[in-house]
Each structure stands twice: as structure tokens, then as C-alpha cells.
Amino acid sequence: MNKLDGDEETFSVDLEPVGRRAAVTAGMTLLGAAQSAGVEIAAVCGGAGTCGKCRVQCIEGKLSEPTAVELRFFNERELAAGYRLACQAVPLGDVKINIPPGSLSTPQRLQIEGQETEIAPDPVIEILDVDLVPPTLHDLRSDTLRLTGALADQGVDRPFFGQPVLRSLSTVLRDQEWSLRLALRRLPTVCGQEPGAAHSEVQPLREVVGAIRRDQPVVGLAVDIGTTKMAGYLVDLVTGHTLAKAGLMNPQIAYGEDVVSRIAYANDHADGRRVLQERLIEGLNDLAGTLCAEAGIDREQIVDAVVVGNTVIHHLFTGLPVAQLGAAPYIASVSEALDIEAEYLGLRLAPGAKVYLPPNIAGYVGADHIAMLLATEAYKVTEPTIVLDIGTNTEISLALEGELLSCSCASGPAFEGAHIHAGMRAAPGAVEYVQIGTDGVYVQTIGNRPAVGICGSGILDIVAELRNAEVVGHTGRMDKNHPRVIPWDGGGAFVLVDKDGTHNGHDLLVTRRDVNEIQLAKGAIRAGVDVLLAEAGLTHDDLGAFIVAGAFGTYLDLKSATRIGMFPPIPLDRFKQVGNAAGSGARQMLISQAQRRLAESMVEKITYVELTVHPSFTDIYMDAMVL
């Protein structure tokens, strides 16, 4: 906190997950703080405390005591968890606030679209209608034996019943009067059991997932969990069609913007791993609820799920240790594909539903990258192809015929708007496109609102334009004589939007330091690409295609990206922006066993290149930072 003007005390309010900081004077509410920063919290009643829409959660710092109004809206458990009404709560110091998606009046832009690839449905689930003869005093078989008998009549041998299914089976059988539609999970075929072998010596061939409704489609859930955002898809397992899509912020964001800080959170708090896992599981349960509501389907109809994410997210989601991912040599606990009982994780789906997690490649190249390689069909390219997904961490693969080289580079959160003076995520008011002409600066914001800050695609454009207009040089140095460059922190700052055009009435600046952040980020990405090419003995001229996936990759301007040297100078028509390919890959694995097998065999063909130990990495990186 600071004392300004002698008297007035101000506190900082960090607004998550939007990533904006507001300064408030003592007595101002959280709602006022958010509004001053251009973050639009829902306040239907205009702050009168009657609508209860402006729910926020206090993550750090101290707020005023809950008011009588708030006590009407929250129970004890919610208050203990830090839930408050933004229109009532007043910061008593520096605070950090999480704004749930439902409390934002304009949702953040979430990337859920991805190319649909036509994959023939071949799900792990099959559906079977079964009618049983009810028990009598002369037929006392147990419920499982009775069902096993009825299934055998239909050619299904030795079904397996997991604990979550057994816990409801007897009740369901009687409620449904011995006539069920069952979802069964195909299990690996085995042979060789001895004649007369007892129960536990033979492997079951089908696992019962649950009884499902006959009047609704049987569906699966595919989720791509990013460090910042999650994208969920509800897919009809019979037709393969996507019935609903939805995006949600990753609720872990309140515990750290990037995976490194979440590892630190997990390490530094006794129940940190559990808390981070619970937040993700709650998020997925919410997401499943939203998707089911949209499609008009009961959540018990979700009989299978696929979840992809980077390796740290994968470990946090499954509750695995992450400490060893936080220090060199950055080792994954598990790299093999996993099938985990949804109930064990706390997911509320069909009782016996499992979550399939494709294999991880390395500590910083995860199952989401596998999903992306699958969706982009990188495994069957005939010309050398780069496939990458830009984020806080950027995973890059160079696909050669049948073989893949992969690496990961720490591109940092600059493209998420972090570490940028006026940075923010892709939300309303974010500058997303810029042109600097001789006659001035043209700026376009998301939603055409007064400028609030600069998002990832915007900062990329700005640096390209600044370089183009010779406001910055090769090394990133700013021309301090330029009329729009003002003195700032030694390096200068470019006035992108005058105070008249901004939300808060202050100039919107791009600083020398911002330019440097972008140099580091783009340099890391380009170095990754160049090291992979060097490993394969190729140059960028040999590339037949350059596939850019992910949210940021969808919105970035390819010309700007090549102009600043983030991408190599190849013809623009060789670039492909494919949207959320990880989500598409997840959907493919959801509906197709063959795609799961493909993902698992692909891992065997990938050579992971650890950049930090590559002999020419430093040289290549230094070159790559040049603008």
C-alpha cells in the first residue's frame, strides 16, 4: 500500500483471472476498483446489494467485515472460503480477488473452436439392453451373478463390476424393474485361462459403466485444460458429433499464473496439491454441468472422458507429485497413458466412467501436445512440418516422415498479457490490433471499448509496427526522439493510446521493457524451431508447413509474427492456424479407440530435445532475440 498526496491511502487490488491491477483509495468497494480498471463485474442492481450477481472470492489480503446484505447471500462455508459481494466489500489493504466467470458481465474470450476432423466413431463404450428375470425364493442368485448370466446370454462374457457401479447396482436394478440399458467398457481381450479356472484368474472382457437413459444420447466428455483456460466438449459417442462446447477459466489461476508458480504453491502448502486438484475437479464438474444443461442431457449419461493438458496440469489434475517437475531435470511422475476412475478423482459422471489421459512426452511437453499432433495429423506428413502451440510454455514439434522431434521453450506469460506494463488477457477493452502509420496510430480493441490494456496478439502487432516504423531498433532500443516516446524508467515508453481514448483516463504505454519481454518470448520460440531444424539437418526453407495451434495462435497476425522473427520467413501460405487442436485431438480420442492407440504409439516415435543442454542453443537464442 502507498500513501499518496500526503493523506490518501491507496491499496492495490489484483483482479484475477483477468490479470488487471487496480489502485483504490480507502473506502472504495471492490466493484468500484474493478470498474476503475475497466473490468466489468456484473452488477444488475447497480451496486445496491440486491441482485447478488457480483460474487467474488478474496484470495489474499483483508477486506471489511461482511455486511448484513452479504450475510443474506452467503452461508458460513462460502464466507470462510472468502466469497463476498464486490459491491459491499471494501479492501483494508492490498488484496487479490478472483472473479468467477459468472460474475463477469462480458465473458473473456475463450478458445474452444477447433477443426473438426472426420473420425469414424469407434468408442471404448458399447450399449446393451438387458432384461433380467427377477429373483425369487427359488432363484437366489446375487444381483451381479444374475446380471452376468443375462449378459452371457447376449454374448458378453465375464463382465467386471467396479466399486462405484456396485454401490448403486442393486438399487438401480430394482428401480428400473430388472430392465436396463447398460453402458459397457470394452476391455483388452485375453486368452489362455485354464479350463475350470476360478473367478480371479481370468480377466474380464467388459466393464459395466452404468445404467443409462434410453431417451437421451450416450455421451463422452473431452476437456483440454490449459494453464489459463479450459475448453470442454460433450460428444455423442454413437455419431461422433459434438453436442455442446463451453469454455471456462482454469480455476487454479488464483493460485499462480503459470505452472511454475502452481508447483511452488503445491510445494509450499501442506495441502497445496489437494487444493489445486480440487479446484480443477470442481471446474470440470462445473464445465460438465454447463455442457449437459446446454445439451439437455443428464450428467450420468457421460460414460467416458478424455482430458488433455500439459504435464504439470496433468499431474495436478490426477493428484500426482509435482515437486520433481519444478527443478532440473524436470521429470514427469508418469508418462504412460492412464485410465482413472472418474469417481476416484471426484468427477460426477456415470458411476463407472473413466477418464483417459493420453501419454506425456516429457516434463514440459504434455498430453495436450500429443492431442494436437493427433488432430493436425502431424504423424503422417510427407514434408517436414513444424507444429506448435504458443503459451506461457510453448511446445514445438518438427514432424518428419514418421518421426518427430519435440521441444519445449519457456516463452513466458508475455503473450497472456503478463509482465507487460499495460498487459491483460483477451477480454473486452484489450488492444488486439495496431497499425502505426506516418499520420498516427490506429488501435482496435476487443468489443471496440475504450482501451483498457494490451492482450497478447496486440503486443505482438505493436512490436512489429514499432519496429516497422523504426521506433525501436534491432536490439529493441527505443528512439527517444520519436514524438510519441516519453521518458520512462530509463528506456522510454511509446504512447499507444492518448488518455482521451482510454478507459481510465491515463495514457496507454508500451515500454522499452515490454519490447524486451517480447524479444525474450519470441526469441525462445524461434530458437526452439531453429534447434529442431538444426537437429534434423534442415533449414526453414525445407518446411512444407508450419502449423500454429492454440488460442493465441489463432488470433496472432502471421505477418507480424514473421516480421519480428518469431516465425521463420517462409511463404505465408505454408502457415496454418488451426485453433484449439488439442481439444480436437481430445475429442478424437474420446470417440475412437484407434486414435488412442495412435497417440500411444506416437509417443514412441518422438525424440525429445532438451534445449538447455543443446550445444548451440545459446547462440541460436541470442540470434533469435534480434528484432
Place this chain on the structure above:
Amino acid sequence: MNKLDGDEETFSVDLEPVGRRAAVTAGMTLLGAAQSAGVEIAAVCGGAGTCGKCRVQCIEGKLSEPTAVELRFFNERELAAGYRLACQAVPLGDVKINIPPGSLSTPQRLQIEGQETEIAPDPVIEILDVDLVPPTLHDLRSDTLRLTGALADQGVDRPFFGQPVLRSLSTVLRDQEWSLRLALRRLPTVCGQEPGAAHSEVQPLREVVGAIRRDQPVVGLAVDIGTTKMAGYLVDLVTGHTLAKAGLMNPQIAYGEDVVSRIAYANDHADGRRVLQERLIEGLNDLAGTLCAEAGIDREQIVDAVVVGNTVIHHLFTGLPVAQLGAAPYIASVSEALDIEAEYLGLRLAPGAKVYLPPNIAGYVGADHIAMLLATEAYKVTEPTIVLDIGTNTEISLALEGELLSCSCASGPAFEGAHIHAGMRAAPGAVEYVQIGTDGVYVQTIGNRPAVGICGSGILDIVAELRNAEVVGHTGRMDKNHPRVIPWDGGGAFVLVDKDGTHNGHDLLVTRRDVNEIQLAKGAIRAGVDVLLAEAGLTHDDLGAFIVAGAFGTYLDLKSATRIGMFPPIPLDRFKQVGNAAGSGARQMLISQAQRRLAESMVEKITYVELTVHPSFTDIYMDAMVL
């Protein structure tokens, strides 16, 4: 509650699990109530409220508000759960109190001894020492891949890692500096996977259970859960030796004395099933703790477990529905053997330990009976043999060469001391042996204390002696002219112990109604035996052996049992009292895979006979009730 003598109000205090009822006048503490009933609650400080030893739990009814003394000993959660100090709490009405074992000054007699059969150890667990090469930036394999590689070097292919193990593996590997002693679980052998088949198409051959200490034996836990009591054994899996034994009351007893009332509790309470399961799991965790402390072994060394119990206990333990067991035709949810992750059940053992539950035979013949048949080797008798375990429910098998006939009869809780006027469980002060001579009555109590009540073996003796002395006739009618018979409730009562010899200074009575309870109980058992014999076309003269298992069966007087016709009149040397055979069978299955297979194949050879639909059951039962 009653008003006595015009003024003084009295309340009844039911003391569980001992099964005694005390009457208290207003203002008397629970400690006083228990003492007046001869139940010895620990009170080191003499009721001053300083030792905190007399912890009890209020299950039903209203007590005085907690005193300041109690607030020092209990936290809010404990108070909410009804925990109180017996020396402080005063009943405000009729109450039901549970006395935890630790609060009883003299423990109840629990049956944990059973015949040791020599079984060659052939456990499902094997032990392997593994040394791994630590990861480097040039060897980035995930922890599971690294361990899989090291295991392959030792001939173990495709190990499986369950979630509970994965959650600790990376931490353990680093803590133990890449050198581990592993417990592995043998899995069924499979064949036939395609060459080049991917990960999830092949079945693992070993499952990792956990890393164990090298300086302690690797052990398993066998538990026989009875309706009233539990017996636990800690067994060295390499030598097969029992390292520790312990008994504990079944904590569910506070929710109903017999399985029928527990089913009712589960049905009538929203979370009844969960509560009953949690109590059992807590009990098992306590038992494991006691056993480990006795043997000086960490509980993480427990890498495998076997649990046996009747079908209702089995279902309550595993969290399965029990409603269908409470109404005809009394169907089990599951009859097949189960292997359940200990962690899933809430048991704290080695992370990947599983609990093996042998198959159930029917709704009222459970896995404990299978264990007993295994331990008594009933499956390989050459002469017709009866094997039975007397309890609230009595399970009886007639073993013929290779085949078994089994039934269950509702013998009621009379032998547990319930429904008997002065009945109690086998605790200090219980009459356990009686002789009625012409010169008087000789009575022996457990611990040679002043008589408090009559336990199961005592009441059996008494009825036999009363019949012998012609105090009661064939039909159970009491000779009202006998000098020790006093008028009572229309049917009379026999003064077993004069008030001078009893704890509470009142005559200890055996009523006509008590005799009738025993007639019903012994009639049911004998009818079961006779129906099975009839089914096989045999008479009791054909019986080569008559095996009596279980706690009550150990203490009962065989002569008395045959004299009242509970057992058929065969030579005494054909009877065998084998103690807790179910516990012995559980131990055998713990150390031997072959014994598990035997148990599973035995079920196939059992024909269950439902007594209630047997054509001559009613006639046989009527005959069997005659004394």
C-alpha cells in the same frame, strides 16, 4: 421413563456394546448408572473429572449440557458426535450409550483364537529390491518408465501402477535415493497380445503395492468381522506366522444389535450406509493400529488384507446396498470374490494394498462361512460332516464328499444375551456355567465376580440343568411348585442367584420367557441341521463329525447342547469345537493364493437350501423346539 414411588423419576440407560440396561434416578451420572448395572467403566480419578478416561458416546436420548470439565476434554466435533465423560453427563430421559473399548476397565471376552492350520505360504505379494539410475538432463524418462525399465531388468514385465501408488511414487523414489524394496502383487497371466500392441492393449502382470522397509517383515492383515465382535490378525507373509492378534467390538453395534436392525438403520437414514461403513472402517483402522503397535511394525508394511464377514457385514463394509437383504427373497448384491483398493475403502495400509473378500454364498450365508469351511477342511471330508457357527444368525453346512449343502437359520440374539431377562454378553460378572443339584445351585461367573447377568453359554447350561432337574418340562413350562420358582409374568421365574450373591442386590432370575427364547433359538439350529440331513437322505447317525465354530461355540457345554436337543444325540467324541475358524480361514487366504482359489471353487460346489421354502421345515422346527 417411569415414575416410581410417587416422586422419583427414573430413566433407562442402555449400555452398549455390553448389552446391559440400567435404571437411574434423576441426577445420577452415566458412570453411576453403569456401575449400578455392573458395567465397569474406567474411572481412574474416581469420577472427579480429571482423568478423562470415562469417555462414552451418546447414541440416543438427551443428556445434561456438557460441563466445563468436559469442554476441556472434547473439541466441538467430538461434542457434536455425542462424546461425553460418563462421570459428568446426567441423563435427562431414556438414553442409549456406547462405551468404547478403551473406556471399559475390564475388556469383554473376545474370541480371537482359532486352530492354526499349516498352509504353505504362497502369498499374492512378492518382494523385489530395485536400484534405479537417477535421471539426468540426458535421461529424462518419467519415474514410472524408469522403474518399469529397472523391473524389466529383473524379469518383471509391464508393471501396473494404481493411483494411490502413483500419488506417492515420485516422492518415495527421491526420498529413498532411487533404491527401493518393492511389494508387488501378482496379477493373472495373459497372452495373445498382438506384436507391437500399444500400452493399453496388454494386461500388466504385476501391480506395484508400495515401497516397504527393509528392516521390518512384510505383513498382511486378516480380519473376521462378526455382527458383534471383530478379530484381527497380523501375519508375516513370508513365513505365514501370526505376529499379533487382537479383538475389538464391532463399532456398528451402537446402530443395532443384529444385522436386521442395521439394515433398517441404513434404510431409514439418508447417510445410514455411509455412517455404518465409516464406523467399520474406523474400527479396522484402529485394529490395524493396535496390531502394528503390538508387533512393532509400521502400518505401511501391511501390503495385503483379507476380510470375512456375513453377507450383510460384507455389504456394509464395502458400501454396497443392503435394502434388498432386508426383505424376501434376501438377495446379495454381489456374491463373487472382490479385490478392493484399501485406500478406496478408507483403510490406511500400504498405498496400493487391496482387500480380498471371498465369495458370499447367499444373503444370509456369507464369506465368513466360506472361511470357516476352508479352515475346517470341510471340502475334503470323507464322512458326512456338519459345520456350523452359532450366532444371531447361524450358518450350517453339511459336507458330503466334494459337495456341500448350506443353510442359514435365524437363531436370534439369545445366545448373545439379548432378549434374556438378565442376559448380557460374555463380560466380567456374567454367569457362564451352572449346576443345579438337589442341594442347591452352583454358579460360576466370568472373572468370579458377583453375578451381573447371564451370558450365552450360561443360559444354555441353565436350561439344560432346569430340564434335568425337572424344573421345566418338555414344552418349557415351569414347575410353579418348585421352591426356587417365584411367580413372574404368568409363567414363573427361577431364582438362579439370591440377591446376596449378585452385584446389584436383586435376585438374578431365569424366566419362563427366557426358556422359551432358548427353545426358539435351539429349535432353529436343530431344524437347520435336520433339514440338511433330510435333503441328503441321511440321519444324524450317519454323521462322522460335528464341527462347532465361533466364540459361543467355543464356550458352550456340548453335553448341555445335546441334552436340550440343540445338537443331535451323537457320541461326544464326534464333536469338535474349533474356535474362530473364520479367522483361521481368513489367515489362510491371506498367505495363500491357492486357498483363495479353493474358496472360490468351493462356492460352486455349495447348494444353498432356503429353509423357509423347504416343505417339511415347519414340522421339523416344531419338533426341534421340544426340550
